[in-house]
Amino acid sequence: MDTDTIKIVRMLAENVDFFYGSTHALKNINLNIFKNKVTAIIGPSGCGKSTFIRLLNRMNDLIPRSRLAGNIMLDGENINEPNTDVVDIRRRVGMVFQKPNPFPKSIFQNVSYGMEVNGIRDKNVITEKVIESLKKAALWNEVMNRLDESALCLSGGQQQRLCIARCLAVEPEVLLFDEPCASLDPVSTKKIEELILGLKKEYTIVIVTHNMQQAGRVSDYTAFMYLGELIEFGHTEKLFTVPKDKRTEDYITGKFG
Template identity: 70%
Template sequence: MVKMAINMDYAERRNRDLTFLKRFKMSTTNLNIWYGAVHAVKNINLSIEKNKVIAIIGPSGCGKSTFLRSLNRMNDVILKSRIEGKILLDEKNIYDTDVDVVEIRRKIGMVFQKSNPFPKSIFENVAYGLRVNGIKDKNYLEQKIERSLKDAALWKEVEDRLDSLALDLSGGQQQRLCIARALAVEPEVVLFDEPCSALDPTATAKIEELIQELKKKYTIVIVTHNMQQAARISDFTAFFMLGELIEFDKTDKIFTAPSKKTTEDYITGRFG
């Protein structure tokens, strides 16, 4: 922490309010993303508070997924993109050249739209992240995996068949397994990219409940096309349209008294 502060240039340090830093886990400054000629994300300034759930809503193609994936630099892999601006995790810009991408992704976990367990056993799926981070101790692994599966509310359903293939689980279970897998490496932030879009209502309810539980330990950013879901689970909501951040506020306020006309039109279902 101290070292980082020294590394930062003076002006930047002065401009920063320490209390502000403590409250916020991540923030973006003038963030712009292009895919080839397409300007997908335009000038986003957004701060993400610790131990809160931030929902990102907006019509499809509004850049919300792109934005989410830029937060743990998954855009580096998924599509060829160019990025400008800053994304701070604590006080470090994750796009600085001396930053280790791998370390960033360990700190900022991600759950994808379509559940994507590896074709391995349930145990090995959750163990994967720990193993690649160099943990070999069997005891520790077992404890950690139990903890993660419990955190993901999956333990009871799978405790007696940890060795069976993850692909044999139901869709909702697979998604919770992916959450457990993400939690196992002890991330600080967890990103959810429309995690329920392929699930039935019961499975969705379970995951929503889980997210409420998770925010005690983690900071959560969730992209969703389902406004009711955003209203149910999030503390803050950001409304994106055509790559721009139209409005960002407490969820209650967004859904009851939005300050922008477009936001109101969207949440009352007039388009999108």
């Protein structure tokens, strides 16, 4: 691999196979995730797209009797090496989940939590960063006067933006979105999408979605997965207009899904 590719490839999956017990959930996945681009992963339910994205920050470590083969690299380092610090990987690769999952704490504490667990003690630094993160997540104007209220009082869309702010506060390099709009209304969905487009200037973004229009609106690259295999990967525009594989074409034209 020459140096030019390393510069733009932020994460990379190499011959990745993944098993839940005896279920072969991912089959020989090879995928590049480019720096400061949005990569969308689409595919019908059960195709392995959530499983794949959860490998990128090692969330699947929590699943008993699961097994991974192949390499997942972040900035040229294998994140599954025995001496890799999983806590550090998860800080560098942030994740926003399908269902908004703010902690049952105040809005402020939700954002400051990540900094606290990463050892930042300075109150001023924390406060500044909380404000900055909430602004980046386009939530500041709505919550600036009630930072001490419980995060559970916010609407679903606001909660999801809070979860994004919470991720941003620990200064990740990569942001993973696992169907972030699945439980949101169209207005909130639009806000999250605008946010993602804004965030790609600073972050590398991977988004799993079952919504093809959404993939079309926000992503630069799209990967289509089906039955645990990566069928096609390419520029979003190309994949949606001139798909190379018959299955991709069938899926994006709505013949199955």
